[in-house]
Amino acid sequence: MTPRQKYIAFLTIFGKEVRRSLRTWKQTFLPPVITTSLYFLVFGTFIGSQIKAIGGVSYLAFIVPGLVMSTLLTSSFQNMLQKFYFLKFQKTIQEILVSPMPAWLVVFSYLSSAMFSGLAVGTLVFCSALFFQPISVAHPLLAILVALLTSGFFALCGLINAIYAKTFDDLSIVSVFFITPLTYLGGVFYSVKLLPGIWSKISLFDPILYMINALRYSILGFSDMPVYHSLLVIIVGIIIAFSWILYLFKTGRGLKA
Amino acid sequence: MKQALSIKNLRKTYEGGKQALKGVDLDIEEGEFFALLGPNGAGKTTLISITCGLVQKKEEEGKVLVQGHDIDIDGDDAKVHIGLVPQEINADIFEKVEEVLYIQAGYYGISRSEAKEQIEMLLEKLSLKDKRKSKVIELSGGMKRRLIIARALVHKPTLLFLDEPTAGVDVELRHDMWKFLRELNESGVTIVLTTHYLEEAEKLCKRLAIISHGEIKRLGTMEEICNGRKLEDVYLEITK
Numbered sequence: 001m002t003p004r005q006k007y008i009a010f011l012t013i014f015g016k017e018v019r020r021s022l023r024t025w026k027q028t029f030l031p032p033v034i035t036t037s038l039y040f041l042v043f044g045t046f047i048g049s050q051i052k053a054i055g056g057v058s059y060l061a062f063i064v065p066g067l068v069m070s071t072l073l074t075s076s077f078q079n080m081l082q083k084f085y086f087l088k089f090q091k092t093i094q095e096i097l098v099s100p101m102p103a104w105l106v107v108f109s110y111l112s113s114a115m116f117s118g119l120a121v122g123t124l125v126f127c128s129a130l131f132f133q134p135i136s137v138a139h140p141l142l143a144i145l146v147a148l149l150t151s152g153f154f155a156l157c158g159l160i161n162a163i164y165a166k167t168f169d170d171l172s173i174v175s176v177f178f179i180t181p182l183t184y185l186g187g188v189f190y191s192v193k194l195l196p197g198i199w200s201k202i203s204l205f206d207p208i209l210y211m212i213n214a215l216r217y218s219i220l221g222f223s224d225m226p227v228y229h230s231l232l233v234i235i236v237g238i239i240i241a242f243s244w245i246l247y248l249f250k251t252g253r254g255l256k257a
Numbered sequence: 258m259k260q261a262l263s264i265k266n267l268r269k270t271y272e273g274g275k276q277a278l279k280g281v282d283l284d285i286e287e288g289e290f291f292a293l294l295g296p297n298g299a300g301k302t303t304l305i306s307i308t309c310g311l312v313q314k315k316e317e318e319g320k321v322l323v324q325g326h327d328i329d330i331d332g333d334d335a336k337v338h339i340g341l342v343p344q345e346i347n348a349d350i351f352e353k354v355e356e357v358l359y360i361q362a363g364y365y366g367i368s369r370s371e372a373k374e375q376i377e378m379l380l381e382k383l384s385l386k387d388k389r390k391s392k393v394i395e396l397s398g399g400m401k402r403r404l405i406i407a408r409a410l411v412h413k414p415t416l417l418f419l420d421e422p423t424a425g426v427d428v429e430l431r432h433d434m435w436k437f438l439r440e441l442n443e444s445g446v447t448i449v450l451t452t453h454y455l456e457e458a459e460k461l462c463k464r465l466a467i468i469s470h471g472e473i474k475r476l477g478t479m480e481e482i483c484n485g486r487k488l489e490d491v492y493l494e495i496t497k
């Protein structure tokens with residue numbers, strides 16, 4: 001395929017998937033915005049007023065980056081997982097496997113469309129937070145970079161999950177046993193510096209902690225660890241996930257009999 | 258004559274141990290209308306799926322060349338030439354008929370404006386014009402079949418695989434479809450057809466292979482294989 005043909009193929013997949021996400025906005029965009037708004041209301045406004053400021057900001061402001069990050073990563077993951085599993089389940093993936101599109105292009109096109117949804121949800125959640133608490137973003141460009149990288153990483157994880165999944169039951173394992181616990185233990189609601197000794201050490205093995213802190217630094221200007229640590233963890237994660245997927249496409253694992 | 262498809266010693270063992278192909282050799286020349294016959298489970302779909310990149314083949318499991326392109330080396334170049342009408346209907350059920358075709362064109366890097374003429378022609382020829390705005394889920398079985406035939410032709414392939422294309426299509430439409438396929442073949446497209454209707458193969462194809470238990474049992478022209486007998490009798494004798 002020529003570069004122009006690749007570009008058309010990319011636009012075809014991206015356009016098709018984005019249109020579908022927009023068409024099903026009640027499932028894609030609405031639930032995460034409502035859920036996090038409730039978090040802002042309950043933990044931020046009702047309970048948060050009883051909690052003293054962390055790092056010089058109100059408790060509500062403190063939890064905003066964590067909640068934005070957790071919805072962003074969950075949406076990116078779920079969006080890709082459902083899209084791709086459906087494609088496999090319905091066998092429409094065959095149209096793509098038969099076509100001359102190289103594997104990386106297929107992955108990149110799906111990745112972009114899942115990131116679009118993830119980032120849109122993240123943005124909506126952030127905007128809804130502004131209703132409860134005005135926040136000025138300390139490092140806006142860094143915030144965008146962190147959001148892009150995290151969204152990409154989790155979309156790739158969703159793709160890996162979808163490729164390995166054989167039944168509908170396999171769709172929830174990663175999310176229930178890894179993503180949800182690691183998110184809640186990743187410092188959405190607290191600073192790991194406040195944890196007793198051993199717990200703060202254990203927390204450092206949680207990759208989501210780095211992502212949440214990277215966004216917290218970008219938005220609020222402070223975090224539990226240097227931001228370049230966080231960026232390094234995410235970039236390494238993306239490289240591993242992308243290579244893993246290309247390997248799966250090459251060997252046909254989970255995609256071909 | 259150049260070969261549209263050349264298969265050398267192709268073997269395939271599925272996960273779980275089922276040996277679906279046991280060393281198949283097959284050469285099909287450009288412009289042929291070729292029938293691949295055989296009972297259920299013979300390995301017809303497996304052979305086609307490997308060629309199209311839907312079933313995994315290891316390098317040591319034989320060689321497949323499509324218009325001279327080795328699928329293990331330049332698979333993406335090989336795929337440009339192939340059109341596939343799969344046995345199982347796999348179109349996206351929530352998409353509109355017309356959209357299925359435009360999306361297919363997109364996968365081959367063909368823009369909407371470039372694809373328009375071909376898609377209009379296919380909608381017309383396969384009697385799908387008044388269904389163009391319907392969702393796939395709303396089509397009858399025979400209409401879905403015609404849609405996936407149209408879909409396979411959007412990018413103007415030179416080698417077309419038809420895996421039981423007329424299953425579930427009514428008598429009248431089947432005759433229209435034969436006419437259409439014959440025209441397509443006359444325009445230069447090489448066609449490989451699998452079917453369980455032997456008279457369909459007799460009507461359309463000059464050469465055929467009869468495959469059973471993963472091996473080609475007979476290969477040749479209709480006359481060579483039948484030798485004055487009825488195809489059905491020969492077929493039953495070979496595959497029993």
Ligand SMILES: Nc1ncnc2c1ncn2[C@@H]1O[C@H](COP(=O)(O)OP(=O)(O)OP(=O)(O)O)[C@@H](O)[C@H]1O
Nearest residue numbers: 257271272275277296297298299300301302303304
């Ligand atoms: N994905 C798979 N995993 C394991 N075995 C398979 C798979 N697909 C096909 N087989 C087996 O391989 C053999 C050949 O199957 P194939 O689908 O190629 O037959 P076929 O000639 O197309 O039959 P039919 O006329 O029924 O379509 C069968 O025994 C089948 O059970």
Ligand SMILES: [Mg+2]
Nearest residue numbers: 301302344420
């Ligand atoms: Mg078959």
